[in-house]
Amino acid sequence: MNSDGSKNNITQSFKRYYEILNYVENDYVDTVNMDELVDFSIVKMLEKLDPHTAYIPKKDIDIARSQLEGDFEGIGIEFNIIKDTIYVVAPISGGPSEAVGLMAGDKIVKVDDKSVAGAGITNGDVFSKLRGPKGTKVKVTIIRKNAKKPLDFVITRDKIPTYSVDVSYMVDQTTGYIKVSRFSANTYTEFKQALSGLKAKGMKQLIIDLKDNPGGYMDRATRIVDELLDDRKLIVYTDGKDPRYDSRIEAYMNGDFEKGPVIVLINEGSASASEIVSGALQDNDRALIVGRRSFGKGLVQMPIPLSDGSELRLTISRYYTPSGRSIQKPYDKNNSDDYSSDLLKRYQHGEFFHADSIKFNDSLKYKTTKGRYVYGGGGIMPDIFVPRDTTAFTTYLVELFNKNIIREYTLDYYSNNKEELQKMTFEEFKKSFAVTDKMLKEVVDLATRSGVKYKEADFNKSKSMLRNNIKAYIGRSVWGNSGFYPIINETDEIYLSALKQWDKAKEIESGKKKK
Template sequence: MDEMEKGEERGSIRNSPFQIKLPIFIALALVAGVLIGATTFSPSANNPQDTARSYLKYREILSYIDRDYVDTVNIEELSDYAITKMLEKLDPHTAYIPADELAMARSQLEGDFEGIGVEFNIFQDTIYVITPLSGGPSEAAGIQAGDKIVKVDGRNVAGIGITNEGVFKHLRGKKGSEVNLEILRKGSSKPLNFTLERSKIPTTSVDVSYMVDNKTGYIKVSRFSSDTFEEFKQALTKLKKKGLQQLILDLRGNPGGYMDHATRMADEFISGDKMIVYTDGKGDKYDSRTNARTKGDFENGPLIVLIDEGSASASEILAGALQDNDRALIVGRRSFGKGLVQMPIPLDDGSELRLTISRYYTPSGRSIQKPYHGDPEEYEKDMLHRYENGEYFHPDSSLFADSLKYKTLHGRAVYGGGGIMPDVFVPRDTTELSPYLSQLYNKNVLREYTLGYYRDHRKELEKMPFDKFNQNFKVTDAMLEQVLKIAEKEDVKYDGAQFNRSKNLIRNNLKAFIARSVYGNAGFFPVLHESDEEFQQALKQFGRAQHLAKSGA
């Protein structure tokens, strides 16, 4: 993970096909989807007397607790808890964010931040540098991949249970401010000291774009932040200059973000003034309708969109618009099902209420939001239930009932029920997974080995063009033996049968991680896609996508 939450997690775990091949790690990231621009709110006058009575009751009880309860209590903390529990009765995405957590909650959608510019990962209770960000202070100072940050401004940060938030707190700061780092580097007998001046670090949400072959392009969008549309346009323009005729748009693991960037992206693919999305709330105050309105840069060529259970909110708006307008073939698995619009309401103490004020609907009339029955814990177990019910391995037949059937612009059947149902279902590929492989991932054995390999072979690797690396570089048996030695030191018990089952995937991931250290995401993803079943299936579906493009023209 790096300072803007994209590093190891985003680059090589959360948003990559690599994670899709891991055993299930159920950890829902219910990231805020759309944050529309209203900042004031006047309560409805539907039940003024009930509202007044409830308010007075709450105030009275809180006063009695503060004055007469046997023990001293933190009234503010108690009030925050009551608010949080009250909001849980509404829906899973209405939320109260205390003032001290607000900056972190907003940072995921910011286009840049101020810091030292490193991608990092925490393992063995130590901050490891994955890579310095290009053009940032860390790169200029000579910080390298594999460096261990052990002290920041003289304070120990190793072996203290530091979290990602703790790293942000230590490394981020105002532009122009200085930070002192003490670093341990393999091959250096003494710690190294660096003084860096923080600067503004641009972040990206288009992880990678490249030509798969002489006519097929690929663009991966990991979130919809304040710069996403511009990044996407640049990537699309670059690919068109290289001969783009057909495109894979990868929205897997994309938790959403700003809706307008998703709708503007949809407009690049959808011709005329066709509908993209509409919202429906109480009365018509927050109702809206968004249509295509500009001449897009890729309105006619075959288009495939990859989604999975991690695709949410703005990702689902984009995928649903393209599917309902018969513009794209959707490949993968059912998306998350986050279709509620939140309005941010600043409160007097600096905290914020994010209140659901309407629902999203695709052009055919499908509600994106999956069911919620008032139990947040049960709602958060939805992904686990999908796994237990086998939905990751075959489509859930209950979601194909006639009552959930809708029609696209040209009469194709699509289905509601929460989330976007793909046109082509691709099950999770578990053929090469094993408990032994899981332990290698959990102990960070693969990443530790590849950081060391890159450090030891950096000069020769950086002289090699990526095409030559991709064609000629092989992960040898000797390299695998070294991985096994690291695993043994980390108390990962060897299992020959499980190792052989996962060997090809291990080779692929080692090569991908090494490529990432040398070439960044432009090297990482093309290698990873060689063992990515969903990506490979998408490549086989361009015949259907071509037919769809012609019929929708």
């Protein structure tokens, strides 16, 4: 159809829509919120396109954008909502809340003398009350363990850095580990700093953890790949209806870690930019991919600001890995529920537990640069499949997580034992701190008071994981993510499997098989 015909169709369609809205506004029997009606109609219309084209109403735009911002303005706390109460998990280092004396375990009960302790408090409510322009002031009232009465703090908001590289540390004398939680504005800079720090400590081989990383900015992902690839190798290309949205991205700079074995961890929660990284490194035989098949989001969205402050995120092209694989899993435009339940279907089909439950289509067979076979059809299939270990995940443990019992207990434990904990180094804590039977009983008692019925058989199955999580969250209260991940990873089946795969990672990098 020519452009004039297309424009005429749009005009006619808009006229029909405008007429209906007018009739609803003027003649419908009840009063109608027209903004809500229009927002609803836009959302339902876009569902007919693809699963990732989206409309963000003006009221939600700040929260939606903040997921990818490199920083924001506010009071600088990590928080959690437990039993309709805002708990301070930790004040952000160097931020205004730390400066005035807020502490881990504090409960925020009022903001500007208005109660925030009650049913229905949401993350969005917390953002709207505590974030705000740099230089503005907010009064918070907190309840602190062992304090006789509530404490008031007046906090001057400031710019708060947010981090997408959660942690980097040396696993042993030669193995470095970097956890990337999303690809936001500062991710590449954070990754490069982490890489340099690990190299200075003697790193010779690297684990990049992209499990449950939902993606983000493509260019941050490709620049990270460029730190690991040499010789203008292809990283990713896109293909759209309009040639303006076609692109081809290659490695172009001297990277900081172009030699040395690399392992990338992925799972069913790794999507979009995470799949660009893992797909590029797999197709170029630069890294061993360990874990489970990734999510399969290979559609590229362009954010388009609308006149009222809302935003359209329109799919303009598809991602392809260097070998030609489309990252996007199949979808039915007329059945969005089918797409959204894909992970549940994978679980029910047994894919999380058995590699042979995944059937590959030979028509979607591709080759890496050194001749290894990889398959398209949606997502990145790892080189080493690791089944999900559900042995310790009993219904009792799940209830403890759902009720935030472990977080509540560990924040309370930290408050009561702060001085003793802060005298220890993390190395001492990791080596010698033990979660005792007495501590486990205290957790069970707290859970019982919170309405979680004790199940002895479940408790015994989950005991080792429960000890690990309690220790990890106490470590987090003292040392942040640096005190959390080295401990929580001790029960992560994908991480533990990766530590045994360095021979295979070296084979892939060298292109030679062991005899």
